Amino acid sequence: MAKQGVVPDALTQPFWDAANEGRLVIQHCHACHRLQHPPASTCQHCGSGDHLAWKEMSGRGTIYNYGVVYDCPVRLLQQDQPFNVAVIMLDEDPGIQMYSHLPGTPVDAVPVGARVTVIFEATANGQKVPEWRVGSEPR
Amino acid sequence: MTPQHPPASIYRTTEGLGLWEHRGKVAAVGVGHSPTARRWDGKPETCVGAWSILALRRAIADAGVSPDQIDGLVLDPVTTTGAYWAAGDPVPLDVVNAFQPTSDPLDGIAKLSAEWIVQNMPELTNIQFVMYGPRCMSHAIVVAAQAVGAGLTHTCLVLKSWHNFEGRYYQGGANAQDAIDGTSAISRLWGTPASYGTAVQFAEYCRKYGKTHDMMAPFISNSRRNGLLFPEGYWAQHRPEPLTTEDYLAARWIAKPANLFDNDIPIMVSAAYLFTTPERARDMRQKPVYILNHASSRAAPRSLTPTLDEVEAETAKTGRKLYEGAGITAADLSFENMYDGFTLFHQFHLEGLGYRGMKFGEALDFYQTDISITGPNPVSPSGGNIGSGRSRFWMHTDCIQQLQGRAGARQITGVKPEIAVSGGPMPLGGNFTVWSATPA
Numbered sequence: 001m002a003k004q005g006v007v008p009d010a011l012t013q014p015f016w017d018a019a020n021e022g023r024l025v026i027q028h029c030h031a032c033h034r035l036q037h038p039p040a041s042t043c044q045h046c047g048s049g050d051h052l053a054w055k056e057m058s059g060r061g062t063i064y065n066y067g068v069v070y071d072c073p074v075r076l077l078q079q080d081q082p083f084n085v086a087v088i089m090l091d092e093d094p095g096i097q098m099y100s101h102l103p104g105t106p107v108d109a110v111p112v113g114a115r116v117t118v119i120f121e122a123t124a125n126g127q128k129v130p131e132w133r134v135g136s137e138p139r
Numbered sequence: 140m141t142p143q144h145p146p147a148s149i150y151r152t153t154e155g156l157g158l159w160e161h162r163g164k165v166a167a168v169g170v171g172h173s174p175t176a177r178r179w180d181g182k183p184e185t186c187v188g189a190w191s192i193l194a195l196r197r198a199i200a201d202a203g204v205s206p207d208q209i210d211g212l213v214l215d216p217v218t219t220t221g222a223y224w225a226a227g228d229p230v231p232l233d234v235v236n237a238f239q240p241t242s243d244p245l246d247g248i249a250k251l252s253a254e255w256i257v258q259n260m261p262e263l264t265n266i267q268f269v270m271y272g273p274r275c276m277s278h279a280i281v282v283a284a285q286a287v288g289a290g291l292t293h294t295c296l297v298l299k300s301w302h303n304f305e306g307r308y309y310q311g312g313a314n315a316q317d318a319i320d321g322t323s324a325i326s327r328l329w330g331t332p333a334s335y336g337t338a339v340q341f342a343e344y345c346r347k348y349g350k351t352h353d354m355m356a357p358f359i360s361n362s363r364r365n366g367l368l369f370p371e372g373y374w375a376q377h378r379p380e381p382l383t384t385e386d387y388l389a390a391r392w393i394a395k396p397a398n399l400f401d402n403d404i405p406i407m408v409s410a411a412y413l414f415t416t417p418e419r420a421r422d423m424r425q426k427p428v429y430i431l432n433h434a435s436s437r438a439a440p441r442s443l444t445p446t447l448d449e450v451e452a453e454t455a456k457t458g459r460k461l462y463e464g465a466g467i468t469a470a471d472l473s474f475e476n477m478y479d480g481f482t483l484f485h486q487f488h489l490e491g492l493g494y495r496g497m498k499f500g501e502a503l504d505f506y507q508t509d510i511s512i513t514g515p516n517p518v519s520p521s522g523g524n525i526g527s528g529r530s531r532f533w534m535h536t537d538c539i540q541q542l543q544g545r546a547g548a549r550q551i552t553g554v555k556p557e558i559a560v561s562g563g564p565m566p567l568g569g570n571f572t573v574w575s576a577t578p579a
Contacts, residue, residue: 003328005318012321037442038325044439064446065346067338068395069330073309076317077330082392085329087339087444097442099329108395112346125318129328 001080001101005125011039014054019128024118026096028055035093059118060136061088064097066110076124082107088116088132100132142216142253142269149285150435150570151464154456159432159464161288163578166420166427167539169202169413171195172371175528176407178222178303183237187218187302188247190409192260195296198411203424204294206262209413211292213272213283215299216252220405220529221333222304223311224249251300268292275299276410276532277478277562277570281433283414284572293416299532300409308405309333326443331394334481336444338397341483343447345396348500352396355482356384358506359400362479362519365512366526368549371536373406373528396483403480403524410532412539417578428542431558431573432464438567450484450566451499454491457571461492461560465573469493473556474517474541476534477571478563480524487566489518514553520546521561534561535572542576 008016018025027036029043031051042049066086072078083101090096102110103121116132123129151159173190183189191214199206230244238247239258246255253269268291272279276299283297309332313319319327345351363382366374374380382400390399413423420427438453440446445453462468469492477488486502495516497505510518521537524530538559540546550556562571 004316004324006321006324006328007318008321012325015325016321038322065339065343067331067335067342067397068392069332069335070392070395071332072330073307073314073332074327074330075310075315082395083330085331085335085394095441097444099326099331099443101329112342123318123328129324 001083002076003121003123003129004074004076005123006127006129008127011041015039016127018054019120019130022120024057024059024130025054026057026090027052035096037096037098057090057092060091061098061116061132062094063087063110063112063114063116064089065112068108084108084110086110086132098130098132102134103131104133140253140257140266140269142271144271145282149282150437151433151460152435152437154460154463156464158466161284162431162464162466163429163575164417165284165287165414165430166417167412167414167430167574168420168423168425168427169198169204170536170539171197171199171201171411172536173409175373175376177373177377178305179407181231183234186234186248187251187300187407187409188238188255188259190407191251191256191298191300194300194409194411195256195260195298198296198413201425202413204413207264208294209263209296210265211268211283211286211295212253212256212266213270213279213286213295213297214251214253214256215273215275215279216250216271217273218251218300218302219249220301220303221308222302222306222405224304225311249302256298268295272297275564276535277564277572280535280572281435281570284430284433287414287416293419295414297412297414298409301407301530303405303407334397334402334483335394337481337483338394339444340447340450340487342396347447350500350503353388354503354506355401356387357510358485358518359387359482359525360384361510362482362522362525364522365520365549366522368547369522369527369533370547372522372526372533373404373408374526397481400525401482403529406528406530408528408530410530410536412535426543428539429575429578431467431575432461433570433572434460434464435570436566436568440567445567450487451491454487454566458492461571461573467558467573469496471558472560473554474520474551474559476519476521476523476538476559476561478523478531478534478569479519480529480531480564482525484566485519488563491566492560512549512551512553517551517554520549520551531564534563538574542574
């Protein structure tokens with residue numbers, strides 16, 4: 001699927017750089033020992049702005065649940081309708097979510113609760129983005 | 140008169156605050172609505188500013204006060220339903236010049252400042268207090284209730300208005316671009332429509348409790364039926380068509396399991412209420428409806444979208460806060476008018492309230508029973524956004540009118556209207572009000 005390109009900004013540059021290197025990183029607060037996603041300039045739990053760093057994840061998770069998008073507001077994706085959008089819970093912390101189109105999984109045949117593994121796909125401008133495939137082993 | 144943004148101290152966001160200090164000391168008396176339209180037709184007399192003035196004047200007349208008695212105004216300056224004035228599009232000067240403009244030519248067309256209202260309602264000669272209530276009427280009500288209770292204003296207009304222009308909903312701007320910024324991309328690259336998050340919560344709800352989407356059909360039909368009895372609403376005015384179970388089940392998907400009728404239709408409309416003190420209300424034309432409490436949710440999801448667990452925890456907390464501050468229990472509710480735009484979260488609100496003893500996972504079974512305005516367990520007698528179009532205020536108007544006994548053909552008959560609750564929008568992040576026919 002042809003996702004929109006991504007223009008990294010100051011806040012998210014490390015996340016996108018890591019994706020281009022085939023690594024999944026998530027913000028981590030060393031003050032309260034919590035992950036947070038989406039990224040922010042301060043810890044949303046303890047408020048610290050000085051203890052945030054990027055931590056590499058295993059790239060494994062579980063499908064929480066999903067919806068099937070039939071009426072997409074994003075122009076570039078409309079040609080691919082309908083498509084799955086699943087919510088992925090990371091192994092390191094199930095409270096941390098990522099979205100996925102679940103490439104390789106038929107529309108509306110998403111195995112809720114299944115194990116998934118991160119992959120990296122290029123967007124319209126070449127920037128890579130974390131995506132997820134059903135299965136527990138990297139491909 | 141510089142409009143203020145409400146301070147955080149006015150919101151009742153936590154448990155343990157006890158009875159609301161102004162319980163029964165604020166009354167809603169007057170109600171005024173504009174007509175509705177699907178989209179603006181470009182005429183001065185139907186712009187969002189003109190319809191706001193119309194709604195305000197109707198509320199004043201309904202309450203039976205003279206305009207110079209009004210000393211407060213609470214409104215939301217943002218009026219978009221998701222439609223924005225495209226950059227570079229010429230400003231319609233015939234519309235601008237039909238009114239007393241402010242420095243922003245789109246004021247009264249694609250937004251609404253307090254300054255624009257006051258300049259174009261010269262009869263409001265005594266406005267001393269102006270405050271914004273952002274996002275929806277639910278928020279403006281909380282702000283106005285607290286202001287009247289605290290004596291910052293004694294006769295206050297509360298306004299919420301919506302504009303809608305040509306074009307598909309939310310399909311312009313960044314969504315039409317080939318690339319987006321990195322922060323937005325974290326959540327927006329996957330192309331989810333507005334109802335997606337609720338759809339996922341509903342999918343998880345069905346998985347957890349063994350329910351199905353078609354169990355929503357009685358709620359949808361009931362909402363449209365009630366909406367068609369709301370003469371101020373969009374469907375009653377423009378498309379007086381019932382919505383059957385078959386219609387609902389055949390509707391196209393938007394973000395499955397949310398279909399077209401699980402989403403509310405964006406419209407243009409304005410509504411205004413007149414709030415005052417019980418003492419002043421005695422001399423007004425309509426029966427006062429008292430506010431027993433307001434409560435707000437300021438919870439945020441841990442990550443991208445709220446989980447079912449987060450939703451259930453927050454709606455239950457909202458219910459406890461509402462009852463604590465009002466000094467009531469769930470058993471005291473005559474009816475409920477919680478928010479429904481999107482339909483698939485209305486049951487979260489109901490279950491959080493424990494409406495009619497309901498527990499988590501039971502609302503869809505409850506929908507299979509008599510939830511009509513003639514039965515003992517009315518659900519959304521206003522019809523909500525689904526019954527009358529996206530305004531986020533039909534629920535409040537209906538609470539006021541039901542408790543005043545002037546809801547017309549929509550008047551509930553299976554239960555005596557004494558205490559009701561309304562509010563929203565979302566289970567996480569909303570403002571809620573307890574209304575009563577008596578002050579205590």
